[in-house]
Amino acid sequence: MSAPDLHWTDPAGTATHARWxxxxxxxxxxxxxxxDDRMRADTAYRLACEGTALVWHGDYQGARQLLKALGRRLDRLKPKPGTTPAETFHRHRQARGHRARILGMLLVVLEGDHALALRRAPDVRAACTAAYGPPTGARTAVSLRELLGVIGAHEWRRKGVPIDALGGDRIHPHYGVFSPVRGEYVDLVAQAPLPAAEGVAFDLGTGTGVLAAVLARRGADRVVATDSSPRALACARDNVARLGLTDRVEVVDSGDLYPRGRAALVVCNPPWLPGRPTSAVEQGVYDPGGAMLRxxxxxxxxxxxxxxxxxxxxxxxxxxxxLRTRRELLDAIGAAGLRVVxxxxxxxVHPRASDPSDPLHTARAAEVTSLWRLAPGG
Structure with a gap:
């Protein structure tokens, strides 16, 4: 199904359109x-809340300032804490969803070559091509908030994330692939004692390929890294090649999670929260119904x-x-015929764990990340 066109009249009175x-x-x-730059923040906020998208024709930096002004108005709408942690979490997600909808109402237009034809605008063509694919020649309307995310993701991809467990070598996350900025889970994989069995290792849901690279560097004869996301597959292959591990790590598309065959070690870092993701990046955080874990x-x-x-x-x-109890996790492990070794x-150590202003601070401060060593014989 093709994307719809948006139609509006620009400040000069000319009817125009772009693909959404x-x-x-x-x-x-x-x-x-x-x-444009003449619009007041209060007017923009009212229109956005009423469901009117604003197509920006002014200065690029002016658009960024307006977006910040809208954000400040939304910051005043702090949700009340719930009576339970789960209720507080759901209210927090609803507030974040509302915030995303309102901020997403400020639009910019990319030209047919992905250029942004606004005064003082940066060259976004490479970032947009990396995120959206090659330009099609059609003008495209996107939210400024999304475009800023595309630009930021391109910088992460260009610079990479240093990984201590890889001796400081960098992993380069692509747009829409969860970045390994939380190093504690990578360090756990680097430190856990390897099983007595030797042979191939599986890395299920590899994402950037960081855990597959750590396993290969630890001496696994061969690592099969799986994912179902085309972006993740491209990202993992890129990182494996950058690290010189193409002879040790094979990245494969596996819609059923597992590749064929058996392995001496199977590693899985599923999304940690049961829930429905609302964006590509959130797919690395939310696992609907705990499906991947199960x-x-x-x-x-x-x-x-x-x-x-x-x-x-x-x-x-x-x-x-x-959202889940420890008993439910242990019961799922036992029901699968497994035991905890x-x-x-x-x-x-991420900043939000020590930020008392975070609505979820109590939960984040108590959080522990674990590597569960499992074997058959529950």
Missing amino acids: HSESGAPAPGRTAPA AFLTGLAGHLEPGGEGWLILSDLAEHLG DRLDAKP
């Missing part, structure tokens, strides 16, 4: 109006070599938020 595009799948706005557990025993292990990397944040824990 949203990486988060947001529907095309029903109403549009032109906006698929890993139920398939593990049938994909292990004798003496092999499965490593489940999982935060207990969902438990502190009331050992568990290695690490405390997160």
